[in-house]
Amino acid sequence: MKRVWLSCFFASGIAMAASPPELAAGYAAEAARQSPGFQPSARRGAEFYARRFAVSEKMPACAACHTDSPLQAGRHAVTGKAIRPLAPRAETARFTDPAKVEKWFRRNCSEVLGRACSAAEKADFILFATEAK
Amino acid sequence: MRTARLIACAALALSLPARADRLPVPADAPPAFKAECASCHLPYPPALLTAADWQQVMAKLDKHYGGSAVLDEKTRREIEDFLVRHAATRSRMAGAGDPPRLTRSEWFLHEHRKLPDRTWRDARVSSASNCSACHTRAEQGSYREREIVVPGFGKWKD
Structure with missing residues (x-):
C-alpha cells in the first residue's frame, strides 16, 4: 500500500515534504518495476559516490564538490561556493523535498556522469547518504 | 553657481561607468x-x-x-x-x-587588469567566477576596494 501511495505521490509531481527513507523507497519502487526484486543498497551507494566517472574535467566524481564524505561541507569545484553536507545527519533538510531532490539529481548526474541517473542509483545514493555516520 | 556645480557633479557621477562598488x-x-x-x-x-x-x-x-x-x-x-x-x-x-x-x-x-596571473591560478580563487575569494563582502553585494583581500597578497591597494 505504501508503495502505491508513494508512486502516486511521485507521479503527481506535487511538492510535499517527505523523509529521506520515504524518498529512497519511492525510487526503490520505481527501480523494482524496471528490474523486479531490486533492493536498495547503501554499500552500492557508497561505491557510486566514490566512483570516478571522469566525464567532466572539473567534476570527475561526486567528491569533486561534496568531499570524500557526505557528512562534510563541500565546495563547488568551479565557483568555490560553499555547499552544506549531503547527509541528513549533518543537514536535516536533505532529501525531504522531492522536487528539489529530482532537480539536483538531474543537474549533477548530467554534470558528473554525462547522463541521467537511474532510479536504482538514486535509491542507493539516498540510502548511503542517510546512513552515513 | 553652487547648484550648477552640483548638477555637473551629478551628471558626471551618472555618466561614470558603473559605480561598481555597490x-x-x-x-x-x-x-x-x-x-x-x-x-x-x-x-x-x-x-x-x-x-x-x-x-x-x-x-x-x-x-x-x-x-x-x-x-x-x-x-x-x-x-x-x-x-x-x-x-x-x-x-x-x-x-x-x-x-x-x-x-x-x-x-x-x-x-x-592589475591582478597577476598567479592570483587567478591560486587554488583559493580557482575561478574568476569566485568573486568572494577576494571581495570579502560580495555575498552582500558590496565590492568596495577596502573590502578586497587577495589571497597571497592581503589587502589590495589599487
Missing part, C-alpha cells in the same frame, strides 16, 4: 533567483551583463559553463525577465564567450 541584488528579484542561481555561485549582479547576454545565458542552461542549470520554463522565464530588466546598457559591459561570461567584459578585464 551592486546589491535588485529588490524585485524573484525568490527563484536566489534559490536557483545563488545555490551554485553568488548572486551575480544583473547589471554586469547586457540584456542580449542574459538572454543567451538563459537560453543555454543545459550548457552552463561546464555544468547543468536546467530549470522548468516558468522559472527560467521569470529569472530571465528579472535579469533583462536590470541588465547593463553600456557596450563595455557586454560579455564574451558562448554563453557570454561577465568575467570577459571590457569593463571586468579593465577593473582586474
